[in-house]
Amino acid sequence: MAHVIIGVTGGVAAYKSGEIVRLFVKAGDDVTPLLTKGAERFIGTRTLEALARRPAPDDLYPHLADADLLLIAPLSANTLAKLATGIADNVLTQLALAFPGPIVAAPAMNTRMWEHAATQHNVELLVGRGVRLVGPAVGELAEGEVGAGRMSEPSEIVDVCRSVLGRSVDDEWRGRSVLVTAGGTREALDSVRYFGNRSSGRMGYAVAAEAARRGATVTVIAANVSLPPPPGVEVVEVASAAELAEETFARERADLIVMAAAVADYRPSSPGQQKKKKDDAAWTVTLERTEDVLMELGRRRRPGQVLVGFAADEGEPGLAAAREKRQRKNVNLIAFNDVSRNDVGFDVDENELVLIGPEGETHVRKRSKEDCAVAILDCVAPLLAPS
Numbered sequence: 001m002a003h004v005i006i007g008v009t010g011g012v013a014a015y016k017s018g019e020i021v022r023l024f025v026k027a028g029d030d031v032t033p034l035l036t037k038g039a040e041r042f043i044g045t046r047t048l049e050a051l052a053r054r055p056a057p058d059d060l061y062p063h064l065a066d067a068d069l070l071l072i073a074p075l076s077a078n079t080l081a082k083l084a085t086g087i088a089d090n091v092l093t094q095l096a097l098a099f100p101g102p103i104v105a106a107p108a109m110n111t112r113m114w115e116h117a118a119t120q121h122n123v124e125l126l127v128g129r130g131v132r133l134v135g136p137a138v139g140e141l142a143e144g145e146v147g148a149g150r151m152s153e154p155s156e157i158v159d160v161c162r163s164v165l166g167r168s169v170d171d172e173w174r175g176r177s178v179l180v181t182a183g184g185t186r187e188a189l190d191s192v193r194y195f196g197n198r199s200s201g202r203m204g205y206a207v208a209a210e211a212a213r214r215g216a217t218v219t220v221i222a223a224n225v226s227l228p229p230p231p232g233v234e235v236v237e238v239a240s241a242a243e244l245a246e247e248t249f250a251r252e253r254a255d256l257i258v259m260a261a262a263v264a265d266y267r268p269s270s271p272g273q274q275k276k277k278k279d280d281a282a283w284t285v286t287l288e289r290t291e292d293v294l295m296e297l298g299r300r301r302r303p304g305q306v307l308v309g310f311a312a313d314e315g316e317p318g319l320a321a322a323r324e325k326r327q328r329k330n331v332n333l334i335a336f337n338d339v340s341r342n343d344v345g346f347d348v349d350e351n352e353l354v355l356i357g358p359e360g361e362t363h364v365r366k367r368s369k370e371d372c373a374v375a376i377l378d379c380v381a382p383l384l385a386p387s
């Protein structure tokens with residue numbers, strides 16, 4: 001049995017929160033509804049308390065402190081913005097700031113509100129901090145328009161909460177040391193120019209956030225990542241492949257190393273110390289190989305240690321190369337993503353992976369990078385040495 005606080009905010013979908021409460025109660029969970037003033041314009045506190053089969057506690061605060069999960073459904077654009085900026089002007093937003101456990105939220109709003117740059121920026125902040133969003137779905141909205149913004153179905157929201165609750169404290173992961181590399185390295189051409197790549201760091205940050213949520217002690221080596229750090233994770237910033245290699249090898253004893261960063265294979269062999277002046281001549285640059293960090297980690301891998309690599313390559317030949325790379329580099333698991341597609345992979349929110357492991361392959365169909373991180377760690381879990 002879990003204790004779930006259901007925060008409800010002011011939107012038409014507030015009427016569906018009754019069904020969410022009912023589903024939790026039916027499964028034997030303990031539910032405390034918490035409505036904003038905005039929500040009370042759409043649904044009565046009494047209705048939710050009746051469905052929760054318990055009167056509102058006299059003193060709400062001690063009750064809030066012992067909850068296992070905070071769910072906010074529906075999450076209005078207004079409260080979403082407050083959560084993103086840390087505003088605490090009502091009991092729900094105060095709780096969200098103080099709450100140490102997992103937070104799940106189901107946004108619901110008009111499509112234009114959802115797609116507005118301000119909302120999307122706020123979403124990015126929240127997801128980057130480890131808040132798990134469900135939806136919104138695409139469908140018919142209250143105003144009769146069709147688009148993204150409809151709250152996900154109550155059963156789907158409850159399923160996500162259940163999987164988050166199941167994973168929130170996981171004995172398998174508690175106390176494990178996990179090292180994740182994220183982002184893309186930059187190799188200096190001169191004092192201001194560099195060769196780089198399009199990796200945003202989202203996949204690595206999602207893996208780090210998920211490992212931390214499961215109870216692991218997590219460090220991220222972040223190469224030029226501009227996202228907010230995942231909650232509860234130590235972040236070490238690096239710029240170049242050489243710096244990434246140094247910081248990674250300094251922590252090579254980790255129980256699990258996930259090499260999600262896009263590390264340059266080549267760097268200019270003699271970068272200029274100052275900015276090269278523009279002239280009419282072509283600029284020929286000679287590139288030299290950087291150190292293959294994954295290969296070296298594979299060579300040094302100790303018994304029981306798990307090493308995960310990523311292979312960004314194109315189509316079937318790329319997949320075949322990834323299979324070969326797993327063997328050659330002595331890596332436990334390779335996550336192959338097809339970079340010939342522009343809807344998944346680099347610098348977008350979703351990914352599609354083939355996880356190539358010792359026992360076979362798992363096709364992780366297109367989904368959020370947070371859900372890909374769940375799939376990767378689920379594949380890794382059986383490979384971890386017993387603790």
Ligand SMILES: Cc1cc2nc3c(=O)[nH]c(=O)nc-3n(C[C@H](O)[C@H](O)[C@H](O)COP(=O)(O)O)c2cc1C
Binds near residue numbers: 012113
């Ligand atoms: C009829 C009506 C429907 C609304 N529906 C939504 C909605 O679906 N999503 C949303 O973000 N805001 C919606 N709003 C606006 C919010 O109610 C408003 O921003 C309010 O301040 C939210 O307060 P809260 O976030 O504290 O609950 C609606 C307003 C009205 C009058």
